[in-house]
Amino acid sequence: MRQVAIITEEEKDKLIGRQFMTDVYFNPIQDANNNWIISSEEIDQSEDKEIISFKDLRLKIHEAKIEQTDETPKDEPSKDEPPKDTTPPKK
Amino acid sequence: MLAVYPFVGGTATTCKFNLKNPLNTDAAFRLSFVGGWTFSNNGIQPNGANTYADTFLIPLTHWTLGSSSISAYSRANNVDPIGVSFGSKGVNFSSALYSAINATNVSIFHNQQLPITPAPPTTTALNFISSRINTTEIIVAYNGSTTNNASNVGNLSPASIYLSARNNNNGVPDLYSSRQLAFAHIGTGLTQAECTLLYNRIQTFQTTLGRQV
Numbered sequence: 589m590r591q592v593a594i595i596t597e598e599e600k601d602k603l604i605g606r607q608f609m610t611d612v613y614f615n616p617i618q619d620a621n622n623n624w625i626i627s628s629e630e631i632d633q634s635e636d637k638e639i640i641s642f643k644d645l646r647l648k649i650h651e652a653k654i655e656q657t658d659e660t661p662k663d664e665p666s667k668d669e670p671p672k673d674t675t676p677p678k679k
Numbered sequence: 680m681l682a683v684y685p686f687v688g689g690t691a692t693t694c695k696f697n698l699k700n701p702l703n704t705d706a707a708f709r710l711s712f713v714g715g716w717t718f719s720n721n722g723i724q725p726n727g728a729n730t731y732a733d734t735f736l737i738p739l740t741h742w743t744l745g746s747s748s749i750s751a752y753s754r755a756n757n758v759d760p761i762g763v764s765f766g767s768k769g770v771n772f773s774s775a776l777y778s779a780i781n782a783t784n785v786s787i788f789h790n791q792q793l794p795i796t797p798a799p800p801t802t803t804a805l806n807f808i809s810s811r812i813n814t815t816e817i818i819v820a821y822n823g824s825t826t827n828n829a830s831n832v833g834n835l836s837p838a839s840i841y842l843s844a845r846n847n848n849n850g851v852p853d854l855y856s857s858r859q860l861a862f863a864h865i866g867t868g869l870t871q872a873e874c875t876l877l878y879n880r881i882q883t884f885q886t887t888l889g890r891q892v
Contacts (some may be wrong), residue, residue, distance in 0.1 A: 611690075617728075629714075
């Protein structure tokens with residue numbers, strides 16, 4: 589299971605644009621509950637332990653936002669979709 | 680070939696360079712790693728939660744509608760129903776570029792509105808190539824085995840291609856993957872014969888490094 593830690597919005601702002609090791613950037617994201625989180629890998633590998641208080645963070649199982657894998661794209665109608673029936677119902 | 684990523688050396692700094700143009704610039708398609716990556720002599724390991732690598736290569740700028748290819752060498756045989764090894768998409772699906780591959784379903788978008796759905800591979804630990812050599816067909820290669828699939832081209836994405844996630848509408852990563860990658864390329868269209876040849880060379884390279892699947 590993927591492990592992450594919840595951080596505050598202020599901590600998120602501190603981490604954005606910062607590298608946690610050479611050539612790799614922090615990526616705070618929001619989980620399914622709109623909490624800001626970072627991954628256990630970012631915490632474990634961070635070369636600067638003073639950016640935020642990592643020792644106070646508690647790991648939890650990641651609850652990802654629902655993502656669309658798009659077997660059928662939702663933002664455009666399918667070309668295979670039959671035209672809507674506009675014939676009035678028979679009485 | 681526009682970009683070739685051999686993922687050697689075991690660090691972000693050694694894995695980020697494009698072998699075709701090994702300059703430390705976005706214009707040279709040097710990777711920018713974001714999120715909880717780990718690196719080893721076996722390649723680059725995303726975490727499936729918040730990791731992606733920006734190639735800075737934009738299909739709309741660097742590809743043409745009838746000639747493009749991309750590949751990823753996954754070392755992981757796993758379910759991962761959501762993640763993709765590469766991806767880009769503009770506002771609409773007509774420019775979608777990504778491949779969702781697992782044991783039961785395959786959906787491949789290569790600059791078109793609706794996915795092609797070839798039979799799934801026997802394992803997700805494989806070298807996967809998606810290639811367009813014209814505007815009506817997509818060549819799919821699982822290792823050295825290729826198929827030709829009818830598919831009319833749509834548009835080219837204005838969003839740079841991400842590895843191990845999809846760049847959804849220019850700067851919004853999603854479909855995070857957890858599959859370790861040991862090679863990737865982005866280039867112009869490859870024929871079926873060229874796909875097989877590329878796979879053979881990649882596999883020889885991986886075997887030399889002792890990390891082949």
